[in-house]
Amino acid sequence: MILSRNNNNNCLQDHVKITPTTAMLVLTIVLIAIILYSNTPIPAFANNNNNGTVLRSLTNGSSLEVLLAPLPSTADEETQFRVGFLQPNKTELQEHVDFDFIALKNGKEVFRASNQTGQPNIPLHSILGTMDIPIFTYDFQKTGEYTIKIPVFGILFNPIQPEETEFRIRY
Secondary structure, three states, X not given: OEEEEEOOOOEEEEEOOOOHXXXXXXXXHHHHHHHHOOOOOOOEEEEOOXXXXXXXXXXXXXXXXXXXEEEXXXXXXXXXXXXXXXXXXXXXXXXXXXXXXXXEEOOEEEEEHHHHOOOXXXXXXXXXXXXXXXXXXXXXXXXXXXXXXXXXXXXXXXEXXXXXXXXXXXX
């Protein structure tokens, strides 16, 4: 905020200079406030051309911040995603998270990671706080928008009331 003195009437007037950086800061603060005071997750969005992009979203119970990164792949390789878990409001990875990775297209489930392990519907376990999810059984090269749901069932070997977050990915 810049304060200036108006010489004509000897009073102070407030002038607010809005820069792109200020606008982004205000938008970020508003989004954080919405996330913190709402139990509704705000879906993150990415395009498959954004290889290296890391999406972030809190679970709907705010127990974890979930990170999702589509990993670069070629047409001959399976699609992979890296999932990570952060302790809320921290930059530290949360170890020992029980979760699943579910992909939906047009509201219909097309892939569930736990079903690929030989133990259907048993959650995956992230020991160090991150895990790569290879997608062998579904071709993500089909164009369209996908919803990736990541439900969380336990933290540090303790079951929790299931929480989830979701991301939208466009191919």
